[in-house]
Amino acid sequence: xxxxxxxxxxxxxxxxxxxxxxxxxxxxxxxxxxxxxxxxxxxxxxxxxxxxxxxxxxxxxxxxxxxxxxxxxxxxxxxxxxxxxxxxxxxxxxxxxxxxxxxxxxxxxxxxxxxxxxxxxxxxxxxxxxxxxxxxxxxxxxxxxxxxxxxxxxxxxxxxxxxxxxxxxxxxxxxxxxxxxxxxxxxxxxxxxxxxxxxxxxxxxxxxxxxxxxxxxxxxxxxxxxxxxxxxxxxxxxxxxxxxxxxxxxxxxxxxxxxxxxxxxxxxxxxxxxxxxxxxx
Amino acid sequence: xxxxxxxxxxxxxxxxxxxxxxxxxxxxxxxxxxxxxxxxxxxxxxxxxxxxxxxxxxxxxxxxxxxxxxxxxxxxxxxxxxxxxxxxxxxxxxxxxxxxxxxxxxxxxxxxxxxxxxxxxxxxxxxxxxxxxxxxxxxxxxxxxxxxxxxxxxxxxxxxxxxxxxxxxxxxxxxxxxxxxxxxxxxxxxxxxxxxxxxxxxxxxxxxxxxxxxxxxxxxxxxxxxxxxxxxxxxxxxxxxxxxxxxxxxxxxxxxxxxxxxxxxxxxxxxxxxxxxxxxxxxxxxxxxxxxxxxxxxxxxxxxxxxxxxxxxxxxxxxxxxxxxxxxxxxxxxxxx
Numbered sequence: 001x002x003x004x005x006x007x008x009x010x011x012x013x014x015x016x017x018x019x020x021x022x023x024x025x026x027x028x029x030x031x032x033x034x035x036x037x038x039x040x041x042x043x044x045x046x047x048x049x050x051x052x053x054x055x056x057x058x059x060x061x062x063x064x065x066x067x068x069x070x071x072x073x074x075x076x077x078x079x080x081x082x083x084x085x086x087x088x089x090x091x092x093x094x095x096x097x098x099x100x101x102x103x104x105x106x107x108x109x110x111x112x113x114x115x116x117x118x119x120x121x122x123x124x125x126x127x128x129x130x131x132x133x134x135x136x137x138x139x140x141x142x143x144x145x146x147x148x149x150x151x152x153x154x155x156x157x158x159x160x161x162x163x164x165x166x167x168x169x170x171x172x173x174x175x176x177x178x179x180x181x182x183x184x185x186x187x188x189x190x191x192x193x194x195x196x197x198x199x200x201x202x203x204x205x206x207x208x209x210x211x212x213x214x215x216x217x218x219x220x221x222x223x224x225x226x227x228x229x230x231x232x233x234x235x236x237x238x239x240x241x242x243x244x245x246x247x248x249x250x251x252x253x254x255x256x257x258x259x260x261x262x263x264x265x266x267x268x269x270x271x272x273x274x275x276x277x278x279x280x281x
Numbered sequence: 282x283x284x285x286x287x288x289x290x291x292x293x294x295x296x297x298x299x300x301x302x303x304x305x306x307x308x309x310x311x312x313x314x315x316x317x318x319x320x321x322x323x324x325x326x327x328x329x330x331x332x333x334x335x336x337x338x339x340x341x342x343x344x345x346x347x348x349x350x351x352x353x354x355x356x357x358x359x360x361x362x363x364x365x366x367x368x369x370x371x372x373x374x375x376x377x378x379x380x381x382x383x384x385x386x387x388x389x390x391x392x393x394x395x396x397x398x399x400x401x402x403x404x405x406x407x408x409x410x411x412x413x414x415x416x417x418x419x420x421x422x423x424x425x426x427x428x429x430x431x432x433x434x435x436x437x438x439x440x441x442x443x444x445x446x447x448x449x450x451x452x453x454x455x456x457x458x459x460x461x462x463x464x465x466x467x468x469x470x471x472x473x474x475x476x477x478x479x480x481x482x483x484x485x486x487x488x489x490x491x492x493x494x495x496x497x498x499x500x501x502x503x504x505x506x507x508x509x510x511x512x513x514x515x516x517x518x519x520x521x522x523x524x525x526x527x528x529x530x531x532x533x534x535x536x537x538x539x540x541x542x543x544x545x546x547x548x549x550x551x552x553x554x555x556x557x558x559x560x561x562x563x564x565x566x567x568x569x570x571x572x573x574x575x576x577x578x579x580x581x582x583x584x585x586x587x588x589x590x591x592x593x594x595x596x597x598x599x600x601x602x603x604x605x606x607x608x609x610x611x612x613x614x615x616x617x618x
Contacts, residue, residue, distance in 0.1 A: 015418075019419075117298055117299070118302050118306075121299045124550070124602055125306075125594070126554065126556045126560075127557055128560060128561070129556065129557055129560060129591070132576075132579070133587075133591050136579045137310055216428055220564070221560075221561075222580075236428075236431060237430070240430070240434065240565075243437075243438065244438060244441065244449065248438065251431070255428060258428040259426055262426035263422065263423060
């Protein structure tokens with residue numbers, strides 16, 4: 001029955017299916033790369049292994065950087081840094097934003113109005129600039145980067161979950177549950193949340209794509225993860241000075257990885273959106 | 282009072298709490314987060330005396346609520362304090378020196394993104410689910426994922442280093458002088474009839490605007506596409522078709538005009554994405570705007586200037602979203618409170 005449904009969906013929306021699969025493929029390969037980093041990286045990403053700025057060769061697949069470190073090994077270990085920072089921060093935003101949105105939308109009242117106004121204002125502010133301000137005050141560090149990025153995306157989940165809660169709240173089965181004397185907790189988590197949560201996967205993957213770019217932006221600006229830790233945005237910046245002089249590999253590989261990862265998550269979000277909400281064009 | 286007037290007034294009143302909330306958020310970030318600004322400025326080695334002096338100078342010795350009132354009052358007077366380095370100039374003066382560069386970049390990037398977005402969206406909507414439509418859809422996803430510094434550097438490499446036809450950094454050739462009227466070099470060159478200035482400012486503007494413009498265009502592609510499809514299925518378009526209006530006139534004159542309304546609503550939100558993108562574009566192209574300025578001052582730990590710049594961004598975003606909403610109401614009579 002379920003398989004039949006999938007086959008039908010596939011025939012009807014082939015492009016969306018293909019896009020989602022490609023996106024998921026990119027994302028899972030990079031997650032795999034992050035998990036297996038210590039085993040697949042040929043060299044230590046922290047130390048100089050040869051002369052500086054050697055071009056890509058069979059010995060150093062992506063060349064060496066200005067300090068003689070192996071770019072390929074730094075890319076592999078960098079995937080771990082990027083994944084940890086991006087997933088941790090978006091998950092924090094998801095939990096805090098969704099809970100606040102759920103409670104705020106369900107109970108309504110002054111608190112809801114005030115909270116919505118705060119979240120709307122925050123949402124209207126350029127995310128990267130906000131993250132820059134927080135990161136500049138907190139100083140560099142993995143935890144600080146996670147905090148800066150997670151604050152930026154809380155309003156995204158708040159607005160979405162709150163809006164959805166408002167529309168689910170008035171439905172008949174919630175009314176029935178209220179009439180039967182169910183507690184607020186039961187109604188919220190047993191009746192409302194399951195119906196609200198269906199939209200979370202789409203928003204989450206779109207949001208992670210954005211967070212990848214924000215994380216890379218912060219590190220590119222020197223406000224992300226501190227120096228020797230391998231990180232794509234930082235390594236891209238590090239190679240920028242030599243990029244136009246012909247040593248393109250130091251920046252190009254981290255840059256391509258950032259774009260690929262953001263693209264992977266965007267494709268998943270885009271495809272899921274079409275597959276889960278087929279009535280929308 | 283007409284409903285339009287009422288709308289504009291309500292919207293105006295609504296933007297006051299928004300501005301206050303943003304100002305408060307900035308205050309909270311800069312004062313309450315761990316990390317002492319004074320220590321950050323003078324460094325760990327400073328003596329107690331030095332620290333106390335600076336604390337007093339910044340007003341950080343007062344209780345928090347008094348600091349907050351001082352902060353809000355001075356911003357209402359548009360007094361952003363004085364920079365802490367290099368001659369201690371008023372922050373607002375320094376911001377006004379850098380803002381025109383950001384404005385010029387933003388305007389031209391915006392034009393590029395709308396042009397590309399409308400063109401691709403229009404072509405997409407002509408034959409939904411065709412090969413062209415699918416390719417343009419993929420273009421819009423890829424465009425959004427392009428990391429600005431990387432994309433900008435690739436364009437620099439191609440057009441600046443290999444083809445040697447466009448400059449890769451700065452706002453104008455150092456050999457050409459442009460008299461400042463508005464601070465927008467292209468406009469200033471036209472106003473002062475400076476032909477050389479016009480050429481150089483346009484040449485320097487091309488790569489950064491294309492970089493930022495293409496990255497932002499994807500959003501418009503899908504927006505124009507879906508609103509075109511909506512408009513094309515409405516009764517009034519079918520009525521026009523039945524009357525035998527030529528297809529081009531139908532598309533460009535009637536459909537596109539109506540498809541533009543959702544694009545307009547997005548502009549307010551897009552503006553904040555444009556500003557964030559401008560920070561990265563400026564640092565990539567050494568464009569002397571607000572983004573490079575902010576990053577430079579963060580590096581020098583010029584606390585008052587950093588605060589002033591962030592506050593300025595907050596005010597700017599609120600004002601633009603107010604303006605967009607009002608323009609939107611003027612154009613679309615359905616929007617009223």
